[in-house]
Amino acid sequence: MPNIPELKDICTQIRRDILRMVHANNSGHPGGSLGCTEFFVSLYFEIMNHNNNFSMDGINEDLFFLSNGHISPVWYATLARSGYFELAELATFRKINSRLQGHPTTHDNLQGVRVSSGSLGQGLSVAIGAALTKKLNKDNSYIYSLHGDGELQEGQNWEAIMYASANKVDNLIATIDYNKKQIDGSINDVLPMGDIAKKFRAFDWEVMVEKDGNNLEAIISCLNNAKDLSAKGKPVVIILHTEMGNGVDFMIGTHAWHGVAPNDEQLADALSQNPETLGDY
Amino acid sequence: MxxxxxxxxxxxxxxxxxxxxxxxxxxxxxxxxxxxxxxxxxxxxxxxxxxxxxxxxxxxxxxxxxxxxxxxxxxxxxxxxxxxxxxxxxxxxxxxxxxxxxxxxxxxxxxxxxxxxxxxxxxxxxxxxxxxxxxxxxxxxxxxxxxxxxxxxxxxxxxxxxxxxxxxNFTPADRKFEIGKAVHLQDGTDVTIVATGHLVWEALQAAKTLANDGISAEIINIHTIKPLDKKAILTSVSKTKCIVTAEEHMLNGGLGDSIAQLLGRNNPAPLEMVGVNDTFGESGPPMQLLEKYGLDAKAIVAATKKVIARK
Missing domain, CATH: 3.40.50.970 (Thiamin diphosphate (ThDP)-binding fold, Pyr/PP domains)
Known part of the structure; x- marks a missing residue:
């Protein structure tokens, strides 16, 4: 059974990490990062069979791909808190000579990152490729991926969605961060996408909808169900309803914090809402 | 053949x-x-x-x-x-x-x-x-x-x-391919002709015509455009004192462009480039298109005479 209080403490600390990283260089993407904190903690601290002694090939372990690379702060903080690299390195985020680039890259051999992402819409194809190699290698591990909802406006996703079901890529669990917001505003204002779950079903995916995407117990249970649905001939997608900016009252419910850093006062306010649990980096 | x-x-x-x-x-x-x-x-x-x-x-x-x-x-x-x-x-x-x-x-x-x-x-x-x-x-x-x-x-x-x-199909079937290593096809003293892809054959045909006119062309097959075999090119140009590049590609950005950079920095010898000059192609039989767009042996011969005159 997952230790929910312990996982909650990790979430709170990672929220602090995200806010401090973004504040420190006055750039980065706090909104989506805060909204996906419970998802990342569930994956890395509960669901995935993974090895923080990193190898690019990741044989016999589950792999994760972040397609919406701009929410790098939550991934970096999660990787560091999972022991992939030193916590102190979080202080270098977006600074010159750092391995923690604005968007994740393999270029500097940062442990935990297997492909560069940032230019949107490419991650699902890459995840499918990794899943196909797992099958060729007779490796029964899972491939997880995360995608923004606005990111689904990129056409390459639909090429990949079509391919994965047609070719029974059933060791893949993709999650859509469904916060209904993108840079220019709400999805419905920018480019309404209708019923995303229905679209995935029409493409013959196994679709799960989790309306409580900032609740650890709900996410863990959802991901476990997704694993049970795997290896049955269909790829699995989770439409994960999240709140952008979750955990900081003035960041919730708006797209305004997609790519904006808090100032000193805002940081202090945000941190006071997320008291230190495991120790700041 | x-x-x-x-x-x-x-x-x-x-x-x-x-x-x-x-x-x-x-x-x-x-x-x-x-x-x-x-x-x-x-x-x-x-x-x-x-x-x-x-x-x-x-x-x-x-x-x-x-x-x-x-x-x-x-x-x-x-x-x-x-x-x-x-x-x-x-x-x-x-x-x-x-x-x-x-x-x-x-x-x-x-x-x-x-x-x-x-x-x-x-x-x-x-x-x-x-x-x-x-x-x-x-x-x-x-x-x-x-x-x-x-x-x-x-x-x-x-x-x-x-x-x-x-x-x-003129190269030996048993020749091992070495990435980044130019292939020397013919020795010459008056001009270096470097070509890539389909135009290597055209360069060899051009060399025959040039020989009839008393021009001795050194022919190099640059199969790897990156990394470029700089040494092979510079060594040849130091001998011939001029160079022609030939490729089935736009002049902007192609092999000739790489070689112009190389020479500009090391040995600014006269250079002529055979390639497509800032235009799109069109429908037609392949060999007629090579001729129309100035990508055949005839074009290489013309470029060679031009570059030698600039020495």
Whole structure:
């Protein structure tokens, strides 16, 4: 059974990490990062069979791909808190000579990152490729991926969605961060996408909808169900309803914090809402 | 002289790799026959991935397949291998340093009757600008086959460019392909002619005409545009004091452009460039197109006389 209080403490600390990283260089993407904190903690601290002694090939372990690379702060903080690299390195985020680039890259051999992402819409194809190699290698591990909802406006996703079901890529669990917001505003204002779950079903995916995407117990249970649905001939997608900016009252419910850093006062306010649990980096 | 298409050299190389290297996988975007990947598909159905008309997805899948040790060879036309998927190659392959081999057929105007929508003339430029990318454009069937086999042993992204028409197969079948090493085809003293791809044969024909006019041409086959064999080029130019480049590609961004940079920095000798001058191609028989766009032996002869006059 997952230790929910312990996982909650990790979430709170990672929220602090995200806010401090973004504040420190006055750039980065706090909104989506805060909204996906419970998802990342569930994956890395509960669901995935993974090895923080990193190898690019990741044989016999589950792999994760972040397609919406701009929410790098939550991934970096999660990787560091999972022991992939030193916590102190979080202080270098977006600074010159750092391995923690604005968007994740393999270029500097940062442990935990297997492909560069940032230019949107490419991650699902890459995840499918990794899943196909797992099958060729007779490796029964899972491939997880995360995608923004606005990111689904990129056409390459639909090429990949079509391919994965047609070719029974059933060791893949993709999650859509469904916060209904993108840079220019709400999805419905920018480019309404209708019923995303229905679209995935029409493409013959196994679709799960989790309306409580900032609740650890709900996410863990959802991901476990997704694993049970795997290896049955269909790829699995989770439409994960999240709140952008979750955990900081003035960041919730708006797209305004997609790519904006808090100032000193805002940081202090945000941190006071997320008291230190495991120790700041 | 036996006529064979370079794409069949690719197909034969891939067939051989299927037998010799279990990590080689092949992906194709609905052009299996055109790319001559049928044998690989028939021999190794479990290692062949038909992705449909979805090139962006193909490049992404190829990048992902490297994770866990596979060596993906993607196959489609050169235009759809490069300009259509440039950002996918840039981010998921080149920047991510993935061991993907992008194999591109029907490059240049010799694609022929399909016309300019399919005749990519910018691909070498696009690919050579990407950090980490090796760019190879072999000249005939034998060399394309050898190059296909060689790139499987090189770890890192490669762009392999070849073509559709049947052209003379003149290089030895047993010659090993060395990435980045120019092939010296003929000694000469008056001019260095460096050519790549289909124009290597045209350069050899030009050399015969030039010999009749008393001009001694040194011919070098630059099958690898990046990394460029700088030493071979500079050594030859230090002897001949002038150079002509020849390629079935846009002048902007191609082999000639790389060599102009090299000479400008090291030995600014007179240079003439044979290539397509800032225009799109058109429908027509391949050899007529080579002539119309100034890419044949006649054009190389003219450029050579011009460059020698500038010495």
């Amino acid at each position: 036996e006529l064979k298409d370079t794409r069949s050299g690719f197909g034969a190389g891939l067939t051989q790799l299927g037998k010799s290297n279990p990590n080689v996988v092949a992906l194709c975007a609905d052009l299996t026959g055109s790319l001559k990947m049928n044998d690989f598909k028939a021999n190794h159905p479990e290692r062949f991935f038909q992705v449909g008309v979805a090139e962006a997805n193909m490049i992404g899948i190829a990048a992902g397949m490297t994770i866990g040790g596979k060596i993906p060879f993607t196959g489609t036309f050169a235009n759809f291998s490069t300009s259509r998927v440039y950002d996918q190659i840039r981010q998921s392959v080149a920047y991510s340093e993935k061991n993907v081999k992008i194999c591109a057929s029907h490059a240049g105007v010799t694609l022929g009757e399909d016309g300019a929508t399919h005749q990519v003339l910018e691909d070498i430029g696009m690919m050579k600008m990407l950090p980490n990318m090796v760019v190879i454009n072999p000249c005939d069937y034998n060399q394309t086959k050898a190059a296909t086999i060689a790139i499987a042993d090189y770890i890192g992204p490669v762009y392999l460019r070849f073509g559709r028409p049947k052209v003379p």
